[in-house]
Amino acid sequence: MTVAFTRRDALNEPLDVAGIGIGPSNLSLACLLESVPEVRSRFFERRGSFDWHPGMMMPGVELQSSFLKDLVTPVLPTSPWSFISYLVAHKRLYAFLNANYEAVPRQEFARYLAWVARGVEGLRFSAEIRDVEHRDDRFVLRFDNGQEEARNLVIGTGSSPFVPDWAKPFLGADCFHNSEAKSRLSDLNAARIVVVGGGQSGGEVVEALLGDPGLMTELTWISRRHNFEPINDTPFSNQVFSPEYVQAYLKLSGEQKQAALKNSILTSDGLSVSTIHSIYRRLYALRYLEPGSLNASLSPNRDVIQMERNGNAYRLIVRNHFDGGIEVLHADAVVLATGYRFRLPDALASLGERISLDRNGYPSLNDDYTMQWTGPRTNRLFAQNAGRYSHGIADSQLSLMAWRSAAIVNTLLGRQHFDTEPDNAQLVWATETASAMPHQLRASYSDSVLSS
Numbered sequence: 001m002t003v004a005f006t007r008r009d010a011l012n013e014p015l016d017v018a019g020i021g022i023g024p025s026n027l028s029l030a031c032l033l034e035s036v037p038e039v040r041s042r043f044f045e046r047r048g049s050f051d052w053h054p055g056m057m058m059p060g061v062e063l064q065s066s067f068l069k070d071l072v073t074p075v076l077p078t079s080p081w082s083f084i085s086y087l088v089a090h091k092r093l094y095a096f097l098n099a100n101y102e103a104v105p106r107q108e109f110a111r112y113l114a115w116v117a118r119g120v121e122g123l124r125f126s127a128e129i130r131d132v133e134h135r136d137d138r139f140v141l142r143f144d145n146g147q148e149e150a151r152n153l154v155i156g157t158g159s160s161p162f163v164p165d166w167a168k169p170f171l172g173a174d175c176f177h178n179s180e181a182k183s184r185l186s187d188l189n190a191a192r193i194v195v196v197g198g199g200q201s202g203g204e205v206v207e208a209l210l211g212d213p214g215l216m217t218e219l220t221w222i223s224r225r226h227n228f229e230p231i232n233d234t235p236f237s238n239q240v241f242s243p244e245y246v247q248a249y250l251k252l253s254g255e256q257k258q259a260a261l262k263n264s265i266l267t268s269d270g271l272s273v274s275t276i277h278s279i280y281r282r283l284y285a286l287r288y289l290e291p292g293s294l295n296a297s298l299s300p301n302r303d304v305i306q307m308e309r310n311g312n313a314y315r316l317i318v319r320n321h322f323d324g325g326i327e328v329l330h331a332d333a334v335v336l337a338t339g340y341r342f343r344l345p346d347a348l349a350s351l352g353e354r355i356s357l358d359r360n361g362y363p364s365l366n367d368d369y370t371m372q373w374t375g376p377r378t379n380r381l382f383a384q385n386a387g388r389y390s391h392g393i394a395d396s397q398l399s400l401m402a403w404r405s406a407a408i409v410n411t412l413l414g415r416q417h418f419d420t421e422p423d424n425a426q427l428v429w430a431t432e433t434a435s436a437m438p439h440q441l442r443a444s445y446s447d448s449v450l451s452s
Contacts, residue, residue, distance in 0.1 A: 014138045014151050015148060015149065015151070016040045016150070016412065017039065017040075017041045017151070017153070018044065018139070018148060018153055018154070019041065019153075019154045019156055020129055020141075020154070020155050020156065020157060020347065021043075021155065022043050022044070022047075022125070022156065023158040024052065024071065024398060025156045025401050026043050026384060027043075027071060027120070028401045028402050028405040029041075029043075029384070029405040029409070030120050030121070031072050031079060031116065031120055032076060032405050032406060033122070034081075034120060034121055034122075035076065036409060036413070036417060038413075039409070039412060042124060042148065043122055043156075044124050044127040044129055044141070044143075045124065046126070046128035047125060047126070050114045050118075051110075052109075052114070053106075055179045056181060056182060056204070058181065058182055058185075058204055058205075060207070060278075061106045061204050062104065062105060062106060062272060062275075063103055063104040063109050064103070064200065064233075064272060064397075065397060067083045067104045067109065069241075069399045069402070070082055070083040070112070070402070071083075071113070071116060071401070071402060072402050073402065074403055075403055075405075075419070076402070076406075086115050086116070090115075096108075103274065127143055128143065128144070129141050129142065129345070129347040130143060131347055131349075131350060133350055134354075134375050137151065137379065138150060138151050138379065139153050139379060141347075151378070151379055152382065153380075153381050153382065154382040154384060154408065155345065155371075155383045156385070157345045158340075158342075158385055159340035159341055159385065159396070160340060161177040161179045161338075161340055162338050162339045162340055163336060163338065164304070164336070164338055166306055166307045167196075167304075167334065167336055170307060170314065170334070173187075174188065174190060174332065174333040174334070175314070175333065175336070178197070178202065178205050178336060178337040178338075181205050181335065184335075185205070185209065185212075185335075189215050190216065190331075191215055191217045191218060192216075192220075192332045193218070193219050193220070193334075193335065194219075194221075194222065194314075194334045194335070195337060196304060196335070196336050196337060196338060197223065197337030197338050197339065198222070198223020198225050198228050198300060199269050199270070199337065200231070200269070200270070200271055200272060201339070202223070202335075203271045206221050207282070210282040210283070210286070210296070211282070213294055217295065218294070218297075219297070220298075220299060220329055221296075221299065222302045222304065222318065223298075223300045223301070224301070224303050224321075225300055228271060228298060229270050230270050230273050231268070231269075231272055232266040232267045232270060236427060238267065239425070239426060240264045240393060240394060241267070241394040241397065241399035241400060242394075242400075242422065242423070243400070243403055243420065245394070246392055246394065247422055248429035249391065249392040249429075250367050250390075250391065254359075261392065264393050265393065267393060268394075268396070268397055283296055299320075300322075301320060301321045301322040303321060304318055305326075310330065313332050314331045314332070314334055315329070316329040316331060316334070341361075342362055342383075342385060342388070344363065351373070351381075354374040355372070355373045355381070356371070356372040356373065358389060362386055362387075362388070362389055362390070363381075365383060368408075369383060369384070369387065369408055370382055370383075370411070371383055382411075384401075384405075384408075403420060406419075406420050407420050
């Protein structure tokens with residue numbers, strides 16, 4: 001059914017869609033909606049301005065995806081809000097091209113996102129939503145100084161830092177999540193530091209600590225994985241970051257999805273090769289070329305069982321899954337590079353019992369990114385960056401955010417405004433059905449089944 005939207009300016013008419021949170025995903029959606037004037041939209045953010053992962057912007061960190069997978073280019077390359085448009089607007093396109101980056105500096109991409117957020121329409125910062133109520137045929141969003149109404153909501157608050165239960169009692173100046181690394185590391189006067197987490201975030205923390213050790217004399221890097229493994233950034237592996245893979249993934253059963261997600265984990269959560277090289281070369285220099293007092297230990301296959309206070313320091317009980325042994329580590333500071341988890345914003349607490357969650361605690365999503373909830377189908381709750389288990393590993397990355405935003409716009413309109421059909425795939429993921437087989441093969445297939 002095609003939904004007919006009209007421009008509504010009357011004060012008593014609700015928005016067609018309201019966005020909760022302004023991160024890259026909802027920023028992408030806002031950009032695309034600028035080209036769809038019949039949809040009345042507005043996006044709300046509690047922070048005073050756009051700031052993408054400020055605590056992780058350490059020197060030299062790089063983007064793990066192509067700059068062409070920006071807010072708009074994959075579905076609307078003529079948009080004024082592309083990364084190329086940003087470079088042109090700042091008169092550094094040629095300088096950027098001549099720099100010949102193998103990977104774009106994350107600082108540059110963050111500035112691009114902030115530039116878009118300053119220019120695109122419909123964004124409201126310093127607007128914290130305190131509560132959301134569903135009433136009649138609309139959602140009511142309450143702020144400290146008023147309210148807004150909308151027929152549909154898009155949740156784009158992103159993921160929150162995940163802190164293991166064993167670390168929660170000790171959070172503070174010398175035990176913190178890597179999302180605070182930039183502001184915390186420079187003031188960390190600790191001799192023994194343990195970094196927990198073997199992914200890219202952990203690697204960036206270790207790289208920063210090795211580059212500026214300060215008072216550090218002992219560094220231990222723990223990973224649950226078998227080794228400190230690189231991101232699988234090869235062409236065939238990158239096919240999981242494509243619309244055709246998502247469409248094939250959606251047809252899998254729950255167990256099949258779990259297996260597919262596990263098999264593709266290193267396409268997303270591995271270390272950049274440049275980070276691995278930088279760390280290894282620094283360790284080489286410290287051991288052979290610049291011998292000093294810093295002792296660095298890399299410990300894969302480890303899992304922290306328990307953490308406890310030991311005077312002004314910490315004692316960590318660690319299981320070594322390589323040989324089954326138990327180890328004890330002593331630290332003056334612990335950095336938790338333990339990842340992120342999606343969670344519904346507190347403002348949706350009053351709707352919580354009406355929203356279905358999957359076994360991983362994520363909202364149960366339909367194929368069109370709408371949450372399964374007990375409210376009317378005409379009032380939809382979309383979730384951005386919440387489909388890691390339901391839609392595949394790419395959903396938690398930047399790679400497909402423009403495509404996902406386009407799919408959401410199409411759902412709102414009830415028609416294919418944006419072309420979201422997959423490209424001609426290099427890989428065939430799903431089994432072809434009998435109806436899609438050539439006639440001769442179909443007949444042969446039928447004969448073999450009947451004779452078996």
